[in-house]
Amino acid sequence: MSLLDYFKTSKTNSAKLAKERLQILVAHERSARNQPSYLPELQQELLKVIRKYVKVNQEDISVIFESDDQQETLELNIVLPEHSQT
Amino acid sequence: MSLLDYFKTSKTNSAKLAKERLQILVAHERSARNQPSYLPELQQELLKVIRKYVKVNQEDISVIFESDDQQETLELNIVLPEHSQT
Numbered sequence A, B: 001m002s003l004l005d006y007f008k009t010s011k012t013n014s015a016k017l018a019k020e021r022l023q024i025l026v027a028h029e030r031s032a033r034n035q036p037s038y039l040p041e042l043q044q045e046l047l048k049v050i051r052k053y054v055k056v057n058q059e060d061i062s063v064i065f066e067s068d069d070q071q072e073t074l075e076l077n078i079v080l081p082e083h084s085q086t
Helices: A003-010 A012-017 A041-055 B003-010 B013-017 B038-055
Strands: A020-029 A061-069 A071-080 B020-029 B061-067 B071-080
Touching: A020 A041, A041 A061, A041 A071, A041 B038, B020 B038, B038 B061, B038 B071
Parallel strands: none
Antiparallel strands: A020 A071, A020 B020, A061 A071, B020 B071, B061 B071
């Protein structure tokens, strides 16, 4: 399954809302367990970059952070306001 | 299927290599077709941010950009050098 397919299947419900959305996923596959995680810090930087392109309200961002012993994933879901292009 | 599951299924082969990897996916679901895309520019900025945290060689980055009339997806696959933490 390609990534585009993944997004297509997972967006079925949201498409009905006709909202514009931006989704950012980061997966860090680790070879060693004892490394400190930089994903929380990276997340803040990513949001800063996103805000250069689109106007984002804090309440329209949802963050999901998951980790197991092999990898960490960070998922940012952002609902964009209409005419969000700055 | 959760995002963590998606990464788990798609990484089966790479895990055998025991390489450390970072994967970043961006999906922009558009409500209007006539907007200019900012994903290529965003891609450059994301790489700049990533480089603050890990040392990345240009040849270890692969980029896949896909788009259809409803959304664009950007996929960055980065193979990290060992002991990549800066």
